[in-house]
Amino acid sequence: MSIDIIARGLAAKALAGGGGSPGGSSTQFQFNNAGAFGGTSGFTWDSANQVVTLAPAAFAIALSALSINPTWNNGALAFPGALVINPTDTASGALSALADFQLGGISQFKFTKGAVIAGNSGAALPPYMMFANNAFYFGSGSPVSANNRLAMIANGSYQVVSGGRFAWTNSGSNPDTTIDLILYRDAASTLALRNGVNPQTFNIYNTYTDASNYERGILQWNSNVLFIGTDKGGTGVARELRLTSTGSVNIAPNGGTLAWTFTTGGHFLAWTDNAYDIGASGANRPRNLYLAGVANVGGNFNFTVNATIQVNGINYLSFGPSSALTASKSIIVDTGNLIAFGGLTSASSALKGSSATVQVRLADDTAFAAIQGKLTTDNAYTAGAPAATGYVTIYDSAGTAYKVLVST
Secondary structure, eight states, X not given: OHHHHHHHXXXXXXXXXXXXXXXXXXXXXXXXXXXXXXXXXXXXXXXXXXXXXEOOOOOSSSOOSOOOOOOXXXXXXXXXXXXXXXXXXXXXXXXXXXXXXXXXXXXXXXXXXXXXXXXXXXXXXXXXXXXXXXEEEEEESSOSGGGEEEXXXXXXXXXXXXXXEEEEESOSSOSSSOEEEEEEEEETTEEEEOOTTSOOEEEXXXXXXXXXXXXXXXXXXXXXXXXXXXXXXXXXOOOOOOOOOSSOEEEOHHHHOOOEEEOTTSOEEXXXXXXXXXXXXXXXXXXXXXXXXXXXXXXXXXXSSOEEEEETXXXXXXXXXXXXXXXXXXXXXXXXXXXXXXXSSTTSEEEEEEXXXXXXEETTSSSBOXXXXXXXXXXXXXXXXXXXXXXXXXXXXXXXXXXXXXXX
């Protein structure tokens, strides 16, 4: 070894220069002890095995057992190192150590010939770092590829084994304490944020000043309910939540059964025809429905309470029953309004209320319209011969006019 050569050289120089008997005991290195040879039990040489042992006495003050303090003074050179360890490896085990730093006989830090830096061998699964295949590997246990857990690849990626995880603790200074946030690989192309039975939250920020002033989106489990929304704190501003897609947006409750869809044209449709309701009878009902076009109903309108149909704020039809209506009087049309048939022009007919009288009018309300059918009076026939005081004109189905005598 280099130390051996240097030590023997110094001893030879000392013997050649001054003569005298060696100091100390056999195998002890020699040193100049006030002009005489001195030997030390803490620095010995085993000539049979070519081994140098440095074992100083117990230190009671802060000292180093070995100090290597060269002076480098050439900027053009890359110096090989203050300490060079260069064994000739004729045959050795894969985990043979270039250097092994021990405490009380237990390895604390070890450099092996396979470019492995190993941790405390007294641990059940000692940690290690290994360099191979242009990557740094981190793991625990025996430093072989099967135990690697994390790799830093030369292309800049960090790779973790399938059972590995990225975890954070609740301490700002101690990473070896309670873990409260963990990222896992659940399956191929599947990232998981999970921690046992603890509900998880994912925040994505729009702005962040500090923990009290922010704007963010949230994906959060809370009381067994999944929340998707926006959140704010302090000086943060309330922001909108928008669901967007280049295709349709579908709603599929109950295990993924499609129920509703927003088409790419913006239409809100039931996925299956005549299968789903909006609201429920007597509860969970929407309040008002505002339409700019036509309401096409394939079934019936059911009114469970008194209701009114308005046009431009004017009551046109009222539906019962209520305190003012009975089952036999379930539709009310305000006086002066029409119930039209077929259209709203003079080519159609309509019914119109005028005080206690029902009028048959043209649908544009410009004149009276004809009635066809059988007329039945509200009282029975009365015998007798009335004296005619005038007549009224009526028309048959062909439009022929007839004058009918009437008496007052």
